[in-house]
Amino acid sequence: MKDSQQLVVSEVLQATARIRRFVLRHPQGDALPAFEAGAHLDVSIPLATGDLAVRSYSIASSPADCSHYLLGVLREDAGKGGSAAMHGRVQAGQLLTCSLPKNHFPLVPESPHYLLVAGGIGITPILSMVRVLAAQARTFSIHYCVRSADDAAFVDELKALAGDKLTLHCDGGDPTRGVDLDLLLRNAPAGADVYVCGPRGLNEAVIGAARRAHWPDERIHFEFFGAAAPADGDAAxxxxxxxxxxxxxxxxxxxxxxxxxxxxxxxxxxxxxxxxxxxxxxxxxxxxxxxxxxxxxxxxxxxxxxxxxxxxxxxxxxxxxx
The missing domain is CATH 3.10.20.30 (Beta-grasp domain)
Structure with a gap:
C-alpha cells in the first residue's frame, strides 16, 4: 500500500448487533495526519488464510481532533471476509497498516443548507460532517434511515450534536415505509446541497429524487460503499x-x-x-x-x-x- 501508516487499535466497542467501533491511534501517541469530513482510510486486514484484504472505511471522528480516527465497521455476512475479519480477528493493541486519509466526499465550504441523508453504516462520514457543521453553527438537517432503532449506530452522539435537526427513519426493512425522498428534496431550502451515503438503493433513490426536483448535479454529493456488484446478464x-x-x-x-x-x-x-x-x-x-x-x-x-x-x-x- 502506497503512502501507508501503521496505526494501533486502541479501542474496540460494539455499537449495534452488527456494527463495531474501532479507535485507531499513532503507536507513539503522536498526532495523526489531518483529514476533512467525508474522508476514509484504506485498511489492510489480516484474514484467517494469512492473506490481506484491503477495505475502505470512512472516518467518523472530528477533523478538529487528530489524536485518533474513529471507524465504524458493519459485519457483512455475505461479504468476502474483510468485515468478518475486522469483527472476529482485530483486537485492541493490534497494529494495522492503513493509507493516509483520502476524500472523494468533501463538504463544500459554503452552502445555505446542508441536507444530510444516511442509510445504515453510511452514517460514518455523515457523522464527521455533523461534527464539523455543528461546531461551525452551520444550517443543516440529517435524516438517518435504518431498519429499526436498534440498528442506529452513533445515535446518541448524533442526538447530542444535532438535536432536533436529526430525524430517525425506521422502515422495518420496507423502503416504502421510509422517508419520502421526493417530498424531502422538493421542500429543501433553496440552494441547499444534499449529501447521501448508504446502500446503493438509497443513494440512487436520493440522486433520482434530486434530479426529478431539478437539483443541479454540482449540489448532489454521494458516496457508495463497496465495489459495484456484477449485473445480471453481464458477459465476458x-x-x-x-x-x-x-x-x-x-x-x-x-x-x-x-x-x-x-x-x-x-x-x-x-x-x-x-x-x-x-x-x-x-x-x-x-x-x-x-x-x-x-x-x-x-x-x-x-x-x-x-x-x-x-x-x-x-x-x-x-x-x-x-
Missing part, C-alpha cells in the same frame, strides 16, 4: 490495450480494472465504485456500458472516456488507450 469480453498491444480477457463477474491488475497492468485508480474518476480512460474503439457516477452525460454520449472500475463493453470488445 476482451480489452485491447492500444499502447502495449496486449489483449486482456475480462470475465463476466470481474471489472476491467480487476482484469488489468490480474494481468500486471496498474492504471491509476482509487474508489472502485465509479465515483472518483481517477481510473477514467480514453476509449479508442468499442461501445461502452457506462455505470459510473462521475462522467457527465456529454462525456458518456461522446464515448471518448470510461471508468474502468465499473463500466463495461456494451457489446463486442473494447480498445483502450493503455
Amino acid at each position: 469480453f476482451r480489452v485491447v490495450l492500444q499502447q502495449s498491444g496486449q489483449t486482456v480477457e475480462v470475465a463476466s463477474d470481474e471489472s476491467i480494472l480487476d482484469a488489468l491488475i490480474r494481468q500486471g497492468v496498474e492504471p491509476i485508480y482509487d474508489c472502485k465504485r465509479g465515483e472518483c474518476g481517477l481510473c477514467a480512460t480514453t476509449v479508442i474503439e468499442g461501445e461502452v456500458d457506462h455505470r459510473d457516477y462521475v462522467l457527465s452525460p456529454d462525456d458518456k454520449t461522446s464515448r471518448k472516456q470510461m471508468c474502468v472500475c465499473v463500466s463495461r463493453a456494451r457489446c463486442g470488445d473494447l480498445t483502450l488507450d493503455l
Whole structure:
C-alpha cells in the first residue's frame, strides 16, 4: 500500500448487533495526519488464510481532533471476509497498516443548507460532517434511515450534536415505509446541497429524487460503499490495450480494472465504485456500458472516456488507450 501508516487499535466497542467501533491511534501517541469530513482510510486486514484484504472505511471522528480516527465497521455476512475479519480477528493493541486519509466526499465550504441523508453504516462520514457543521453553527438537517432503532449506530452522539435537526427513519426493512425522498428534496431550502451515503438503493433513490426536483448535479454529493456488484446478464469480453498491444480477457463477474491488475497492468485508480474518476480512460474503439457516477452525460454520449472500475463493453470488445 502506497503512502501507508501503521496505526494501533486502541479501542474496540460494539455499537449495534452488527456494527463495531474501532479507535485507531499513532503507536507513539503522536498526532495523526489531518483529514476533512467525508474522508476514509484504506485498511489492510489480516484474514484467517494469512492473506490481506484491503477495505475502505470512512472516518467518523472530528477533523478538529487528530489524536485518533474513529471507524465504524458493519459485519457483512455475505461479504468476502474483510468485515468478518475486522469483527472476529482485530483486537485492541493490534497494529494495522492503513493509507493516509483520502476524500472523494468533501463538504463544500459554503452552502445555505446542508441536507444530510444516511442509510445504515453510511452514517460514518455523515457523522464527521455533523461534527464539523455543528461546531461551525452551520444550517443543516440529517435524516438517518435504518431498519429499526436498534440498528442506529452513533445515535446518541448524533442526538447530542444535532438535536432536533436529526430525524430517525425506521422502515422495518420496507423502503416504502421510509422517508419520502421526493417530498424531502422538493421542500429543501433553496440552494441547499444534499449529501447521501448508504446502500446503493438509497443513494440512487436520493440522486433520482434530486434530479426529478431539478437539483443541479454540482449540489448532489454521494458516496457508495463497496465495489459495484456484477449485473445480471453481464458477459465476458476482451480489452485491447492500444499502447502495449496486449489483449486482456475480462470475465463476466470481474471489472476491467480487476482484469488489468490480474494481468500486471496498474492504471491509476482509487474508489472502485465509479465515483472518483481517477481510473477514467480514453476509449479508442468499442461501445461502452457506462455505470459510473462521475462522467457527465456529454462525456458518456461522446464515448471518448470510461471508468474502468465499473463500466463495461456494451457489446463486442473494447480498445483502450493503455
